[in-house]
Structure formats: structure tokens, C-alpha cells
Amino acid sequence: MLTSADTDLIRVLGDPLRLRVVSLLAHETLCTTHLVEETGARQTNLSNHLRVLREAGVVETEPCGRYTYYRLRPEVLEGLAGALGELAATARATGAADRRRPCA
Amino acid sequence: MLTSADTDLIRVLGDPLRLRVVSLLAHETLCTTHLVEETGARQTNLSNHLRVLREAGVVETEPCGRYTYYRLRPEVLEGLAGALGELAATARATGAADRRRPCA
DNA sequence: GTGTCGCATCAGCTCTGGCTGATATGACAT
DNA sequence: ATGTCATATCAGCCAGAGCTGATGCGACAC
Numbered sequence: 001m002l003t004s005a006d007t008d009l010i011r012v013l014g015d016p017l018r019l020r021v022v023s024l025l026a027h028e029t030l031c032t033t034h035l036v037e038e039t040g041a042r043q044t045n046l047s048n049h050l051r052v053l054r055e056a057g058v059v060e061t062e063p064c065g066r067y068t069y070y071r072l073r074p075e076v077l078e079g080l081a082g083a084l085g086e087l088a089a090t091a092r093a094t095g096a097a098d099r100r101r102p103c104a
Numbered sequence: 105m106l107t108s109a110d111t112d113l114i115r116v117l118g119d120p121l122r123l124r125v126v127s128l129l130a131h132e133t134l135c136t137t138h139l140v141e142e143t144g145a146r147q148t149n150l151s152n153h154l155r156v157l158r159e160a161g162v163v164e165t166e167p168c169g170r171y172t173y174y175r176l177r178p179e180v181l182e183g184l185a186g187a188l189g190e191l192a193a194t195a196r197a198t199g200a201a202d203r204r205r206p207c208a
Numbered sequence: 209g210t211g212t213c214g215c216a217t218c219a220g221c222t223c224t225g226g227c228t229g230a231t232a233t234g235a236c237a238t
Numbered sequence: 239a240t241g242t243c244a245t246a247t248c249a250g251c252c253a254g255a256g257c258t259g260a261t262g263c264g265a266c267a268c
Contacts (some may be wrong), residue, residue, distance in 0.1 A: 002127050004120065013120035015226080016111050016242050023106050026195040028203035033244060045227055047246055066235040067207040071199065077192035081185050088181035091130040095178065100133035103171040104215090119256080136215060149257055151216055170214050170265040207244090209248070210268085217262075224255080238240085 002083055012056040017041055020048050025059060025072040032068060086100055105178060106187055113184055116160040121145055121152050136172060154162040 013019055017039060023031060024038055036043050051069060053059045058076050062069040069071065117123055119145060128134060128142055136154065142149050154174060157163045162180050166173040 002123060005122050007118065007120050010114055010123070014111065014115035016108065016117040017226090019106060019111050019114070021201055023191065027203075028192045029198065029202070031205075031207050033207060033243095034205055043229075043245075043246090044229080048226075051246080062196055064207065067205060068245065069207075072195040073164055073191045074196040074199065077188050077195065081188035081192055084185035084188065085144075087127065087130050088178045089183055091176040091181065092178040094129075094133065094191050095175065098133070099131075100173060101135075103135050103137065103168065103173075121256090137213095145260070147215075148217090148259080152256075155216080172215065211266105212268100213264105213266080215263085215265105218260085219258100220257090221258080224253105224254090225252085226247100226251105228251080234243100235245105236241105236243080238242100238248085 004081055006080065007019060008051065009056060009058070009076065012052055012058060013080075013082045015049070017045070021046075021049060021053065021070075022058065022072065022077075025070055028070050031070065035070070047060070106191065110184060110187055111164070113180065116156055116162060117184075119153070120128055121149070122157060125150075125153060125157065125174075126162065126176065126181075133173050133175045135168070135174065139174070186191055 013022065020039055023037055025033065030038075032043065032046060032052075035041075035046055035050075039046065050059070053070075054061065057077075058073060059070050062071060084092055117126065124143055125139055128139065135141075136147065137148060139145075139150055140156075143150065145153075154163070157174075158165065160180075163174050164177055166175060188200060
């Protein structure tokens with residue numbers, strides 16, 4: 001079953017720049033400067049998106065001097081992937097059984 | 105790797121009402137009237153969302169007299185679940201190896 | 209035919225959310 | 239202490255997206 005928390009998570013991931021950041025962080029732990037280089041986005045803009053990702057629990061930070069490392073939290077993505085997979089399986093079963101509600 | 109098509113798909117799913125509809129359709133093939141009953145949303149509003157889901161390829165329609173059945177397309181959800189799962193696996197490996205880019 | 213019902217589309221309003229420049233904070237170097 | 243750099247926050251602008259009422263269209267019943 002999908003909760004409203006999942007909706008929020010999906011919404012957070014549904015932004016091109018944020019998804020790009022997540023994609024980058026999946027391969028390598030980076031700090032804001034690297035992300036600015038990689039994405040070409042302004043620092044302010046990126047910082048806003050990183051806050052959204054942080055508050056959604058998608059990433060976690062590790063301060064390192066005046067830099068800040070951003071690391072992905074795999075459990076969150078795994079949870080969502082699992083929920084969507086379950087939903088897809090249910091849908092496939094429903095289709096196979098052609099289970100439909102009669103209209104009027 | 106996540107493409108921009110995935111971004112669009114995620115964005116489509118990132119709406120509470122649309123995700124609710126997807127959730128309902130996963131268990132049972134329904135027509136608009138049923139969805140109006142189940143969600144409590146206005147017919148116009150729901151029809152708009154259904155159009156978005158249709159254009160994103162998440163659902164497909166089957167006319168039945170003056171009714172229209174909506175059915176979920178499991179492959180789309182499966183594809184997204186798979187991509188997210190892969191991303192999570194990559195992130196987990198990155199974390200385990202503590203692979204990070206040195207800052208300056 | 210007329211009426212009703214299921215569904216889609218249109219036009220308009222509103223509000224969220226992403227982008228920006230400016231500014232604040234805090235760490236390092238000199 | 240001064241300057242520079244990395245990062246976060248704030249205030250404001252603007253486009254996009256969701257909700258609505260009104261309307262159009264096609265299928266069925268009579």
C-alpha cells in the first residue's frame with residue numbers, strides 16, 4: 001500500500017535537477033561545489049534543492065571543514081522501489097485475472 | 105541510468121490524487137464514475153488527471169458503451185521500480201566502498 | 209425525435225514551487 | 239584581523255500546474 005509519505009517522496013524525486021543530483025550521488029559522495037560543477041546550476045538553486053532532499057531524508061550530510069559532503073541514503077530509494085514493484089505486481093495480477101468492477 | 109523520461113513519469117506519479125487513482129487501478133479495472141465515487145473528486149478534475157496518466161502511458165483506456173474503463177499498464181511501473189532499485193543498489197555499493205571525490 | 213448520462217475539453221482563477229540576486233555564516237589562509 | 243571560499247538563508251519574481259464551472263459530444267433509453 002502506498003502512503004502519503006510516498007507521495008511526498010515521489011514529488012521530491014520528480015524534479016529534473018534533483019533527480020540528476022540523486023543520480024550523481026548514487027555513484028559518488030560529493031560536496032556542493034562538485035554538484036555545482038557537474039550540473040551547471042547556480043549555487044543558491046542547488047542549495048535549495050539539497051535542502052529539499054535533506055528534509056525528505058533522501059540524502060544526509062557530513063561536514064568536512066568548510067565543505068559539506070552529501071551522501072545518498074539507499075534505504076529510502078529501496079523502499080520506494082519495493083512499493084512500486086509491489087504495485088506493479090498487483091496490477092499485473094489484476095490484468096491477468098481481468099478483474100473489473102461492472103459499470104452500473 | 106535514469107533518463108528525462110523517468111523524470112516525467114515520476115512527476116506524473118507525484119500527485120496525491122493521481123497516485124490514489126493508480127493505487128485503485130492496481131487492484132481493479134474501473135471507469136471514471138467509479139473513480140469519482142472512490143476518490144470524492146469532481147468529475148472534471150479527475151478527467152484532467154486521467155488525461156495526464158494516459159499521456160504518460162501509465163494507464164490505457166477501453167471504451168465500453170458510454171463508459172470508459174481505465175486499466176493500469178504494469179510494465180511502466182515495473183520499469184520505474186527497476187530503475188530505482190538499480191540506483192539504490194549503486195548507492196549502497198558507493199556507501200560501502202566509501203567512494204567520495206576529494207574536495208579541492 | 210427528446211432527455212439523460214458518462215466523459216472530455218475549454219477558459220479562468222489561484223497558488224505552489226523553482227529560479228534568482230543579495231546577504232549571512234562559518235572555516236581556512238595570510 | 240582581513241580576505242577568501244563553501245554553503246545556507248532570505249525576499250521576490252514568474253511560470254506552471256491543479257481546481258473549478260460551463261460547455262460539448264457521443265451513447266443509451268424512451
